[in-house]
Amino acid sequence: MLLCIVLAVVSDVGESLYAAPRVRLFESVACTRYYLRHDPSLVDRAGSVPERLCKIDSVQDKVASVVGWQYFFDAIPAILLPIPYGYVADLRGRKWILVLALVGYTLSWASTLFFVRITNVLFTI
């Protein structure tokens, strides 16, 4: 029981840590990309642009569309898969399905960072 609560806390801490920085991360990438095209002098040598310059429509539109579609794509497996996985969990046990779900969740975050990292590197080259 206590372990359940611990699990919930740890996972939620992760979630809260992730939400805002992810938006900032997408924003910084979209922003750098925009200024490389329009005014490269504002991009510093590390490939970043001051955040206040990023609050312009074309950058924000890009971020909103990336985040919005991300929710859309996230929702597809979230709608389809709980039914079979729930069935298996009722049949074979909850623990391993729970572990599997958390592994998938972790990997999806890690891969997001991985993709953005690559994107960043590509920009600075």
Added chain:
Amino acid sequence: MILTIFSQVGVLHLPLNAVWLSSLFFIIGGGPTTGTTLLTTVVADVVPAEVRSTVFFYRFCTDLVADLIVPPITSILMHKNTWIPLLLAVAFQGLSVIVALGLPETLPVVDPKRFGEDADVISSESTRSEQAEIPSKSDGRWGSWITRNKGSFDFVIKDRALSALVFTFLNSKVGRQAANMLFQYVSKRYGWTLAQVSLYSLDPLVRMPI
């Protein structure tokens, strides 16, 4: 391998959109939906029926505590470097996998005595759905799988209180998504940095006492 991914992302000319591929990983285990649901199920398995709602409140209150304490910390970390909270988040999620490995298996053993008990509870609560709710666990064929699922859908639709409850969940989910979008909006509207916005998200403070 890294090199091939490099060149592919470059060829596609859609670099930032590549993050959408991360959704593919939800195929493993079904993502956060399955995660939360199963965690709640485990709690329901362990806790006796009389105190279940109390314990459920505790379980979701922990969410709110995390929502309350962590954003300011995120804010501080973001001021230093955006990557620190992001990598920490992944580390915490990895940690949760390890904690989950430590959980005992809570699938109730099918024994006839408890079965009868459960059926009694259901029939006293709702009059129509007791037929559908008795699962045939030993029967693993495809046809029975469909009838079983249809049974659980009927269970939700026929009972009006339950439908209302499910609809409430839908609403609160929409609210949460909107809150996520709010980060971006507030930041643009008032010219705050995203780190500042994270600091001021105080809505759990209002919800927790409730």
